[in-house]
Amino acid sequence: MISREDVAHVARLARLALEPDELERMRAQLDGILAYIDQLRAVDVAGVEPTAHAVPLVNVMREDAVVAPFPQEAMLANAPDRVGELFRVPRIIED
């Protein structure tokens, strides 16, 4: 069973600020889903290669051609906050 502490830890990893009631509801729902997923433990997978991709692809190469990049202004246009040519975020480093 997944604990409330586990859920809080995963929420921190996932950068989701969950309210206490949301945390408990999430715990109960994840518990139910994980119990269902646990049926996979009964499958014999000894010697089975994992599938990461349905289509086998190896080392897709292309010409190293010079193409026009997106203009800086187009990339900044959607920013919720910016200063000049930069994305602005809350302070990370203390003074």
Add this chain to the structure above:
Amino acid sequence: MTIHELAEAYRRGETTPSAVAEAHLARIAALDAKVGAFLTVTRERALAAAAAADARWRAGAPRGPLDGAPLALKDVLCTKGVRTTCGSRILEGFVPPYDATVVERLEAAGAVLLGKTNMDEFAMGSSTEHSAFGPTRNPWDLGRVPGGSSGGSAAAVAAELAAGALGTDTGGSVRQPAAFCGVVGLKPTYGRVSRYGLVAFASSLDQVGTFARDARDTALLLGAIAGHDPRDATSVDAPVPDYTAALAGGVRGLCLGVPREYFGEGIDPEVARAVREAIETLRGLGAVTEDVSLPTTDYGIAVYYVLAPAEASSNLARYDGVKYGLRTPGAKDLIEMESRTRAAGFGAEVKRRIMLGTYALSAGYYDAYYGRAQKVRTLVRRDLEAALARVDVLVAPTTPGVAFRLGEKADPLAMYLNDVFTVPTSLAGLPAVSLRCGFSAAGLPVGLQLIGRALDEATLLRVAHAYEQATGWLARRPALA
């Protein structure tokens, strides 16, 4: 009218792309308040494209059968200069600086893009109830869901608000709403269509698919969007056949496999009966059938709900309130800003999947969940490939039941189990199409699913076309219309 009928009418000069675009825009204005298929209607862009198409048809030089076709796009496909929401608040204000490859290709073919359609947030859901902008309703019964996650596109085509549409399918998000809305929904082989400009959910499974009213229109749409794209390294570099030419030929001599696990416990008897009758119809047309077994079918959902959330948790890490979309103000540091923005911007289902995926990938659980699920994925794939080595096409129901009522599947797991017949194909990367094969007693469409070999969409469309020609199901239209 279908896309091919419209092209014929343009050719004869009976109508024009502009008149048809105006008629569709008027129909959207009159009916979409009830259906809720569209999130954004791009009236000006549509009319400008239609006027250009008028001139080409008038000059006798159309770009092809899609020239002037009024189409809709699921709002997970980037459109330059047109807001793209993914059904989420977290993308508030986001206007993509580029078009998805499939959008470029449709416009190059002359298509008239009417707008962007509603969807479950980030394509996570099977009912289009998980949109931040409210649900879409099923044109056959407004109290029922259109399916999802591409419910807006499916409903738009069913309600004749668009002649065709694009959606995306990760675990059934084109085929399941196509079944619920009684339209043709094709999920191509993984890699057949470029994912460039498709906002990522689960990258090893996501694929752009089509909605149309018949197999011929599906062939036209697929032909336009399929093909290699250097901007998507996972797109397959293989020639694109002439899907329209491949429609002819019928089913005589084809071997159809009937997987017994798709007719077991839990399937609505009305669905099972309609699908079995469809199989009899195909036999009557000269196909041979063979019973096959896909013993790993029941593991599909469990595998999918480890792998897709795991990939989603990684893909959706980009929504951090820095580069685009929503930002919750007032945070004292970066982590708090990100955590509060994501909490405010994502809906409950997206949070659940991010949590599930983060858990499955976290230290101590990776091998037990993610590693194991990837191995069982191999077994699911082998099952399907082994069956398709013996038969040409698998025939099965698309969903265990017909469209359910809004609010009926409040339990997340109950919602997930609706995808039991569509998820295995996605895990194997194989193409599959859903088409109308009858109605329930209550008048709701039933979907027949055809599953094919990798890159063999042509055979699926040939079977679908033969079935349509032999039956009269397409004549029925929702009362809304």
